[in-house]
Amino acid sequence: xxxxxxxxxxxxxxxxxxxxxxxxxxxxxxxxxxxxxxxxxxxxxxxxxxxxxxxxxxxxxxxxxxxxxxxxxxxxxxxxxxxxxxxxxxxxxxxxxxxxxxxxxxxxxxxxxxxxxxxxxxxxxxxxxxxxxxxxxxxxxxxxxxxxxxxxxxxxxxxxxxxxxxxxxxxxxxxxxxxxxxxxxxxxxxxxxxxxxxxxxxxxxxxxxxxxxxxxxxxxxxxxxxxxxxxxxxxxxxxxxxxxxxxxxxxxxxxxxxxxxx
Numbered sequence: 001x002x003x004x005x006x007x008x009x010x011x012x013x014x015x016x017x018x019x020x021x022x023x024x025x026x027x028x029x030x031x032x033x034x035x036x037x038x039x040x041x042x043x044x045x046x047x048x049x050x051x052x053x054x055x056x057x058x059x060x061x062x063x064x065x066x067x068x069x070x071x072x073x074x075x076x077x078x079x080x081x082x083x084x085x086x087x088x089x090x091x092x093x094x095x096x097x098x099x100x101x102x103x104x105x106x107x108x109x110x111x112x113x114x115x116x117x118x119x120x121x122x123x124x125x126x127x128x129x130x131x132x133x134x135x136x137x138x139x140x141x142x143x144x145x146x147x148x149x150x151x152x153x154x155x156x157x158x159x160x161x162x163x164x165x166x167x168x169x170x171x172x173x174x175x176x177x178x179x180x181x182x183x184x185x186x187x188x189x190x191x192x193x194x195x196x197x198x199x200x201x202x203x204x205x206x207x208x209x210x211x212x213x214x215x216x217x218x219x220x221x222x223x224x225x226x227x228x229x230x231x232x233x234x235x236x237x238x239x240x241x242x243x244x245x246x247x248x249x250x251x252x253x254x255x256x257x258x259x260x261x262x
């Protein structure tokens with residue numbers, strides 16, 4: 001628990017047998033529940049997690065819930081599964097990390113603080129904050145990230161957001177209960193979530209953090225990824241405009257919960 005807020009962590013896991021134990025063990029002690037979503041791994045990821053859970057003497061392992069997809073459904077689908085489980089357990093703040101060890105546990109508190117202080121409903125990492133933070137990011141990833149960041153600003157309506165593909169995020173229970181959790185299931189889900197949040201005027205905030213890359217190998221085919229996600233961003237942009245400014249359901253929610261009138 002952190003400042004009277006129950007903290008849940010969703011770990012997206014796909015063929016991360018070499019990393020998953022370290023990711024779980026490295027989580028801060030204030031984490032209340034850990035949801036490992038194995039998205040159809042073909043390696044021993046699930047076997048390793050089950051082995052950890054069997055050790056009832058370990059306080060960290062006792063926090064773990066394992067959620068399995070029979071087949072690989074995509075990271076967005078995995079996050080949906082984890083979010084729904086965290087909501088069922090009434091977690092106040094839900095943090096998302098990847099199971100490949102790229103995200104530093106020591107950065108998690110910085111993601112949570114703005115939410116606890118009511119300055120944000122959704123926080124995400126920003127590795128583009130300065131050149132020093134970008135140092136370890138592969139050049140092609142950096143180039144593609146900058147392109148998608150510009151497009152995501154248009155798509156989502158959050159013009160201050162950078163590093164749109166940073167998957168180290170935290171979100172409030174209220175925001176999760178409000179938005180449609182049927183967001184994109186492919187790697188463009190991060191961009192999609194921002195558009196969903198903007199519809200209801202939730203506050204999104206970047207948190208500066210350094211890039212971290214190790215022995216993990218990205219499963220993204222970047223040339224195909226950038227093209228595919230760019231088309232998705234255009235469709236989502238049009239959907240956001242229609243939903244935000246023409247949807248009666250959205251207007252009724254805002255009037256009831258925030259006193260907003262359009």
